[in-house]
Structures are given as C-alpha cells and as structure tokens.
Amino acid sequence: MGVIWFWIVAAMLVAYVVLDGFDLGVGVLHVFLARTEEERQLMLRSIGPVWDGNEVWLLAGGGTLYFAFPLLYASAFSGFYLALMIVLWLLIMRGVAVELRMQIAMGVWKTFFDGLFFFSSTLLAIFYGAALANVLRGVPLLPDGYFFLPLWTNWQMGIYPGILDWYTVTGGVVALVALSLHGALYIAVKTGGDLQFRARTAAGRIWIALCLLTVVSLPASVIARADTLNNYRNYPLTFAVPVFVLLSLFGMIYFSRRASDRNAFACSCVYLTTMLVGAAIALFPRLLPATTGPVYDITIDNAISGPHTLQVGLIWWSVGMALAVGYFVLIYRMFRGKVSLEGGGYGH
Amino acid sequence: MDALLLHRIHFGFTITYHYLFPQLTMGLALLIVALKSIALWHKNERYNEAARFWAKIFAINFLLGVVTGIPMEFQFGTNWSQFSRTTGGVIGQPLAMEGVFSFFLESAFLGLFIFGEKRLAPWAHWASAFMVFVGSWISGFFIIVTNAWMQHPVAYRVLPNGVYEVTSFWGLLTNPWALIQYSHNMSGSVITGAFVMCAVGAFYVLENSFPEQGRIFLRVGVIAGVISCVTQIFPTGDLHGRYMAKQQPAAVAAMEGLFTTKKGAPIVLMGQPDEERQTIDNPIVVNDVLSFLIYGTTRAEVIGLDQIPRDQWPSPLPLLFYSYHIMAGLGTYFVLLMVVAAFMLWRGKLFQSRWVLWPLLLSFPLPYIANTAGWMTAEIGRQPWVVYGLIRTTQGYSKYVSAGNGLFTLLGFMGMYTVLSVLFIVLVYRIITHGPRSGLPATAPKGTPVTVA
Numbered sequence: 001m002g003v004i005w006f007w008i009v010a011a012m013l014v015a016y017v018v019l020d021g022f023d024l025g026v027g028v029l030h031v032f033l034a035r036t037e038e039e040r041q042l043m044l045r046s047i048g049p050v051w052d053g054n055e056v057w058l059l060a061g062g063g064t065l066y067f068a069f070p071l072l073y074a075s076a077f078s079g080f081y082l083a084l085m086i087v088l089w090l091l092i093m094r095g096v097a098v099e100l101r102m103q104i105a106m107g108v109w110k111t112f113f114d115g116l117f118f119f120s121s122t123l124l125a126i127f128y129g130a131a132l133a134n135v136l137r138g139v140p141l142l143p144d145g146y147f148f149l150p151l152w153t154n155w156q157m158g159i160y161p162g163i164l165d166w167y168t169v170t171g172g173v174v175a176l177v178a179l180s181l182h183g184a185l186y187i188a189v190k191t192g193g194d195l196q197f198r199a200r201t202a203a204g205r206i207w208i209a210l211c212l213l214t215v216v217s218l219p220a221s222v223i224a225r226a227d228t229l230n231n232y233r234n235y236p237l238t239f240a241v242p243v244f245v246l247l248s249l250f251g252m253i254y255f256s257r258r259a260s261d262r263n264a265f266a267c268s269c270v271y272l273t274t275m276l277v278g279a280a281i282a283l284f285p286r287l288l289p290a291t292t293g294p295v296y297d298i299t300i301d302n303a304i305s306g307p308h309t310l311q312v313g314l315i316w317w318s319v320g321m322a323l324a325v326g327y328f329v330l331i332y333r334m335f336r337g338k339v340s341l342e343g344g345g346y347g348h
Numbered sequence: 349m350d351a352l353l354l355h356r357i358h359f360g361f362t363i364t365y366h367y368l369f370p371q372l373t374m375g376l377a378l379l380i381v382a383l384k385s386i387a388l389w390h391k392n393e394r395y396n397e398a399a400r401f402w403a404k405i406f407a408i409n410f411l412l413g414v415v416t417g418i419p420m421e422f423q424f425g426t427n428w429s430q431f432s433r434t435t436g437g438v439i440g441q442p443l444a445m446e447g448v449f450s451f452f453l454e455s456a457f458l459g460l461f462i463f464g465e466k467r468l469a470p471w472a473h474w475a476s477a478f479m480v481f482v483g484s485w486i487s488g489f490f491i492i493v494t495n496a497w498m499q500h501p502v503a504y505r506v507l508p509n510g511v512y513e514v515t516s517f518w519g520l521l522t523n524p525w526a527l528i529q530y531s532h533n534m535s536g537s538v539i540t541g542a543f544v545m546c547a548v549g550a551f552y553v554l555e556n557s558f559p560e561q562g563r564i565f566l567r568v569g570v571i572a573g574v575i576s577c578v579t580q581i582f583p584t585g586d587l588h589g590r591y592m593a594k595q596q597p598a599a600v601a602a603m604e605g606l607f608t609t610k611k612g613a614p615i616v617l618m619g620q621p622d623e624e625r626q627t628i629d630n631p632i633v634v635n636d637v638l639s640f641l642i643y644g645t646t647r648a649e650v651i652g653l654d655q656i657p658r659d660q661w662p663s664p665l666p667l668l669f670y671s672y673h674i675m676a677g678l679g680t681y682f683v684l685l686m687v688v689a690a691f692m693l694w695r696g697k698l699f700q701s702r703w704v705l706w707p708l709l710l711s712f713p714l715p716y717i718a719n720t721a722g723w724m725t726a727e728i729g730r731q732p733w734v735v736y737g738l739i740r741t742t743q744g745y746s747k748y749v750s751a752g753n754g755l756f757t758l759l760g761f762m763g764m765y766t767v768l769s770v771l772f773i774v775l776v777y778r779i780i781t782h783g784p785r786s787g788l789p790a791t792a793p794k795g796t797p798v799t800v801a
Contacts (some may be wrong), residue, residue, distance in 0.1 A: 049462075060444065069436075070434070070511065071436075073432055078748060308513055313441060
C-alpha cells in the first residue's frame with residue numbers, strides 16, 4: 001500500500017511539473033520572446049484558461065501527501081519553512097500577474113505585471129529545482145522526526161547544510177533551464193509566424209544549456225549522496241529511465257528542427273517526467289533521507305498513514321482522478337489549436 | 349513574543365483575509381446561476397449582461413481566493429506540524445478531496461465560463477456557471493468537514509504510534525457538526541453575495557447610472573437576501589447554537605458571558621466581560637432567554653464557566669464574547685433590513701424608496717464582518733484545544749519554527765496582502781464605475797411600456 005501511495009504522490013507531482021512547468025516557462029521567456037504588445041497578449045492567452053487548473057495539481061498533490069504520509073508533510077513543510085513561504089509568496093505574485101495585467105490598458109501597469117510575472121516564474125522554477133535537490137541531498141533530521149533548515153549557511157553541503165547550497169542551486173538552475181525550454185516548445189505549439197519562429201530559435205539555444213546541465217546533474221547528485229545509484233545497480237532495468245531522458249532530450253531538438261512542434265513538446269514532457277521518475281527511483285523507499293544518519297531517514301514505512309485511511313483514500317482518489325482527467329481533456333480540447341486575440345474573456 | 353501565540357496569529361490572520369474572498373464567490377456563484385437561469389428561461393439578454401458583469405467581479409474575487417488559499421493548505425504543515433503529523437490521516441483526507449473533487453472542477457469550468465461564452469451554446473454556458481457553483485460549494489463542504497472534525501472529532505481511532513486514523517469515512521463526512529455548520533456557513537456566504545449585489549444595485553439606482561441593471565441586481569439580491577438572512581438565524585443558527593451548547597458547554601458559557609451556572613439563565617445583549625472578577629460590566633440583560641433558546645424552556649439549567657476548570661476556558665475570552673455578539677447583532681439587523689426591503693419590493697416601491705436604498709448601499713461591509721466574527725466565535729470557542737478534547741493547541745504548533753521566523757513571514761503576508769487589497773479595491777471600483785455596458789440600447793426601445801418591479 002505504501003509503495004502505491006509513493007508512486008501516486010510522485011505521479012501527481014510529475015503532473016504538476018509537466019503542466020504548470022510550461023506556464024512557468026512562458027513566464028520566464030515572455031519578456032525575451034515577445035516584441036509587440038500583441039505577442040505578449042498571445043503568450044499570456046496561451047496559458048490563460050489553463051494555468052489555474054495546472055496549479056491545482058500542486059494543491060491536490062500536497063493534500064494527498066498530507067494524508068498519505070503525514071510525518072513527511074509535517075516534517076518537510078516545517079523544516080523548509082522559509083523556502084516554502086517564499087514559494088507561496090511567489091505563487092501569489094505569479095497568479096496575480098497573469099490575471100491582472102489585462103485589467104487596465106496602461107503601459108506602466110502592464111510593464112509592472114510583465115516584470116512581476118517574469119520575476120515570480122523565474123524564482124519559482126529555481127526554488128522547485130532546489131527543493132528536489134534538497135530532498136535528494138537529505139536534511140539533518142532529529143530523532144523526533146523534525147528538522148529546521150535556514151535558507152542558506154555557507155553554501156556547502158555537509159550534515160547541517162542550508163536550503164540553498166551549491167548542489168541545490170545547481171538543481172535550481174537545471175529546473176529553470178528545463179522549464180524555460182518546456183515553455184519555449186509550448187509557445188511554438190500554440191502560436192504561429194514570427195513568434196513561433198523565435199520560440200523555436202530560443203528552444204534550440206536553451207537546449208544546448210540543458211544538455212550540459214543534464215550531464216552535470218548526475219555526478220553532482222552522486223557527490224551529494226554516494227548511494228544515489230544503489231537502486232539502479234540493484235535493479236538494472238531501471239536504467240531504462242535515464243535512457244529515456246537522453247532519448248527525449250535528443251527528440252526535442254530533432255522534432256523542433258523539423259518544425260514538428262507537438263512532438264518536440266511531447267518529448268519535453270517525457271524528459272521532465274523521466275528526470276523526476278529517475279529521482280524518485282534514487283530515493284525509493286526513502287521519502288526524505290537524513291544527513292544525520294540512515295536511522296533517521298523518513299521512509300515509506302515510518303511515515304505511512306493507517307491502513308483504513310489508505311484503502312478508502314484509494315477508492316475516492318481513483319474516482320476523483322478519472323473526473324479530473326476528464327475535465328482536463330475537455331478544457332484542453334476546447335482551447336486546442338493556435339491562440340488568437342479574438343473572442344475575449346470577461347476579464348480581458 | 350511567544351511562538352505559540354505567533355503561530356495562532358499567523359494562521360488566524362491569513363485565514364481571515366482569505367475568507368473575505370470565498371464567502372463572496374460561493375454566494376455570488378449561486379446568484380450568477382440564478383441570473384443565467386432567468387436569462388435562459390425568459391430569453392432575456394439583460395440578465396445575461398448582468399451575469400457577465402458579475403462574472404468580472406467573481407473572477408477577481410476568485411483569483412484572490414485562489415492565491416490566498418494556497419498558503420492555507422501549506423500552513424498546516426509549516427506552522428502546525430505536530431498537529432498535522434498526528435491527525436494528517438484524518439483531516440488530510442478532506443483537504444486532499446477538496447483539491448481532487450472541487451478545485452479541478454472549478455478551475456476547468458471557470459475557464460469555460462469566462463472564456464467560452466461565444467464558443468458554447470447558451471445551455472452549455474449556463475451549465476458551466478452551474479458547475480462553477482457546484483465546485484465552490486463542494487470546496488466549502490470539505491473545508492467544513494475538516495474544521496468540524498477539529499470541533500467535534502468523530503469516526504477516529506488512535507494507532508499505537510499515537511497517530512489518528514479514520515474508522516468510518518462516511519462517519520467523517522456526515523459528522524453532525526459538519527452538516528449544521530455547513531448549512532449555517534453557506535447561508536452566510538449567500539448573505540454576503542446578496543448584500544454586495546444589493547449595494548451595487550442601490551448604487552446604480554441612486555446614481556441613476558445603470559438603473560435598469562440596478563433594478564435587476566436589487567430584485568435578485570433582495571430575494572436571495574431575505575431568504576438567506578432568515579435561514580441564517582432559523583433553522584441553521586438555532587441548530588448550531590443548541591448543538592454547540594451540548595458539545596462545547598465551555599464555549600457557549602464564554603460566548604454568552606455566563607460566569608455562573610443558572611436555572612433560567614439570562615441572555616446578555618451587551619456588556620464587557622471581566623475575566624478576573626468574573627462579571628460583566630454595564631450589562632444589558634434579559635432574564636431566562638438563554639435557557640429558552642438552548643432548551644426550549646425558561647427554567648432549564650445552563651452550565652456556566654464556574655463548572656469548567658480554569659485551564660479549559662477558551663482564550664482570549666473577551667474576544668470570543670465580542671465576536672459572538674457582533675455576529676448575532678448584525679444577523680438580527682440583516683433580517684430587519686432585508687424584510688423591509690423585500691416588503692417594499694413586493695409593494696413595487698423599493699426603487700423609489702431612498703430610505704431603504706441608502707442602508708442597502710452602505711451595509712455591504714457588514715456581512716463580511718459578521719461572517720468573520722462567526723468564524724472567530726467557532727475557532728476561539730474551540731480553544732484551548734486544536735482538536736476538541738483530544739489535542740491541546742499548545743501541542744500542535746511547529747516547535748522548531750522560532751518566533752522570529754514566524755514573525756518574519758507574518759509581516760511578509762501582511763505586506764503582501766496590503767498590496768493585494770489596494771489592487772483589489774482599484775479594480776473592483778473600475779468594474780463598478782464602468783458598469784454592465786451592453787450591446788443593447790441603454791433604455792427600452794420606444795413603444796415598450798415602462799414597468800416598475
């Protein structure tokens with residue numbers, strides 16, 4: 001049961017990263033790609049009807065984590081206190097920036113929210129990457145299952161690191177680059193003309209950076225935790241995951257060069273998914289490793305909720321997910337194809 | 349500063365600010381469905397315009413509800429980690445269900461409702477409005493289930509490692525406290541929606557800027573208002589009070605300022621509780637009424653604070669007393685105002701009666717105050733427990749998050765929410781002054797008989 005819930009939570013967080021990832025990527029890139037007011041609006045319009053639904057995956061995933069692994073939720077959320085609060089503030093800024101920009105047709109107003117959208121999206125991407133890197137590196141768990149990390153100390157790893165050290169910042173940069181590329185490929189799917197052309201060009205450049213960072217991230221993770229590869233050594237089949245990482249990485253550039261934007265975007269989705277699944281395999285069956293010694297690790301077994309909770313949870317979760325997937329199919333079909341500026345919504 | 353107090357203020361401040369928005373969107377969602385239904389049924393484009401206007405106000409409130417709501421789900425872990433760790437298996441469940449069953453639904457159909465009117469058939473657009481309403485009301489239900497379990501824990505057992513688990517999922521969802529609290533709370537949110545709609549309507553009529561739309565808003569707002577204000581007191585408020593008196597006698601004694609147990613207990617209409625000397629200063633009292641309200645007979649005995657151990661008194665007690673009295677006082681005023689307004693509407697005189705329109709215009713902040721005060725009554729009344737009778741609030745907070753860190757983020761939220769408030773007021777002001785512009789001529793075409801009401 002614990003293993004099922006481990007992968008359920010992982011799947012929800014993957015869905016969040018893949019879906020909200022392109023919203024964030026658009027946020028990072030829109031200041032560089034759009035040259036006219038019309039192009040800015042097109043980029044925003046491409047995520048307008050969906051960003052809020054995408055963000056729900058974070059909430060639903062967080063809620064699921066809460067009841068399936070209460071110890072992990074309690075320990076990690078209070079331990080990463082400051083970083084989490086900053087993420088919450090950035091999420092507030094991002095949502096406000098997307099929705100309020102079009103409310104007043106005034107240059108200063110729009111420029112302000114463009115800046116806010118860029119700022120919040122960029123930092124969110126970095127913090128998400130750093131968060132994952134924190135989990136992979138481990139935290140100084142105390143015997144009672146809690147810990148508290150300052151935002152930074154001396155930027156070095158060790159038994160008592162900060163939330164930000166050289167490894168987690170590297171993770172943040174990987175996430176920023178990967179999500180920017182994801183956003184560029186999404187824009188190429190959703191727009192046409194000059195903007196689409198520029199999005200493809202940008203994707204080509206960001207891709208080079210991502211290749212380098214993908215290659216760097218593996219040895220960095222091994223430095224962060226020597227046992228990162230244990231599961232891979234014990235179950236060689238899992239090496240399929242990094243193979244897919246590389247295939248999808250090359251798929252992105254292959255399809256993008258041939259103007260097959262949907263396939264390129266699909267490869268980016270596969271890339272993000274397999275990177276995260278790869279991290280999950282490295283962790284399994286731990287949820288949050290301890291830098292203070294493996295006896296203090298938070299694992300599936302010591303964090304899992306009671307059996308009845310999980311059985312009932314599985315039933316409603318399946319029903320709810322079927323419904324949610326249905327809504328997503330409906331809304332993405334409704335707003336499929338290239339975006340245009342005609343047929344405005346009420347707030348715009 | 350004491351860390352526990354800071355964590356309480358942290359959650360209290362962020363949840364109070366957050367709930368300013370959902371209380372309007374939940375109430376307004378129902379009223380928008382009403383407007384869309386009339387538009388569809390009578391093929392009346394004016395009502396579609398009205399719905400479109402309110403959708404703009406809804407969208408901004410919804411946005412602020414979303415962005416201020418996300419921190420709530422995370423604060424259980426960040427600021428109340430000990431509580432989350434032991435009870436996550438129970439209350440994490442309705443919180444996750446809110447995300448899975450409500451937020452996905454709401455976000456998808458709000459997208460369709462806001463962006464899709466031109467692409468959808470009229471009935472499908474109506475349906476998207478209806479689904480937004482359903483989503484927001486489901487969301488409210490799961491939050492109430494969560495809170496109700498903290499107020500009145502049911503269907504649980506404690507596992508050997510000290511963690512709580514649900515024994516009956518159905519029992520959790522049908523917690524009697526939840527059903528009563530839900531009806532009271534939702535009726536309260538319709539009051540907010542109705543008062544806001546009435547205020548904008550009264551403004552347009554008094555200002556004579558969009559009088560036709562103003563009359564539509566007043567008509568729908570007053571009818572919804574009079575129904576919700578009455579149900580707020582009877583049956584929902586009445587049931588809530590009596591159930592609470594049975595389950596949380598300490599809270600009721602403190603709310604009512606009843607320091608000594610009495611047969612024929614009086615109701616204190618006004619006064620200032622003095623916790624040390626255990627008296628009410630400057631009391632305005634009606635004898636026997638409290639016994640009657642709770643037990644239906646004037647001779648019944650009501651437990652006072654003298655029978656409650658001092659370490660189980662809710663704190664801060666005076667704030668609880670005032671919250672409850674503000675809520676109840678405003679609730680009574682709402683019924684009076686809405687009954688008068690409904691009477692005038694029925695007689696066809698409302699739109700000319702400036703002495704009713706002015707109070708309708710000025711009263712819109714009051715339901716916000718009443719709803720907030722009601723929640724403060726529930727939450728302070730629950731003290732000193734985080735889960736009533738089981739876990740004390742002192743055992744719930746994040747012990748490794750220092751007061752300094754807590755204050756830092758509290759100030760951060762205060763600053764950020766101040767900015768949000770300014771943006772919100774500017775944008776809503778613009779929407780209201782811009783008004784429900786239409787494709788139709790501003791006045792009725794010539795030859796159409798002008799009717800009032």
